[in-house]
Amino acid sequence: MNMEKNKISLEGEVIKTYEYEDLMIFVYKIKNTSAESPLDDFFIVTLDDTSDEVVWGVGSNEEEAMENAADVYDRIPPHIDPNPFKIAMKTLSGEEL
Numbered sequence: 109m110n111m112e113k114n115k116i117s118l119e120g121e122v123i124k125t126y127e128y129e130d131l132m133i134f135v136y137k138i139k140n141t142s143a144e145s146p147l148d149d150f151f152i153v154t155l156d157d158t159s160d161e162v163v164w165g166v167g168s169n170e171e172e173a174m175e176n177a178a179d180v181y182d183r184i185p186p187h188i189d190p191n192p193f194k195i196a197m198k199t200l201s202g203e204e205l
């Protein structure tokens with residue numbers, strides 16, 4: 109099998125932000141701009157705690173990425189309660205906080 113190195117180009121755009129106490133959650137849509145790459149567009153969810161911004165979730169749509177972030181956040185200590193991604197999910201679904 110002949111494996112050549114292929115480069116892909118991605119473009120990211122913040123499509124939503126959620127604020128919770130002193131934290132910011134960003135939802136990015138990542139677009140594949142390489143015509144020859146089969147990679148689909150995807151979404152990432154990050155948490156910015158004023159010192160750094162870390163990717164917590166990935167998914168094929170915004171909701172899936174947010175659910176992934178909430179699940180990962182619950183499994184990796186240390187974390188604060190309540191889970192800020194679950195708060196953002198309630199906002200996303202239109203529920204009252």
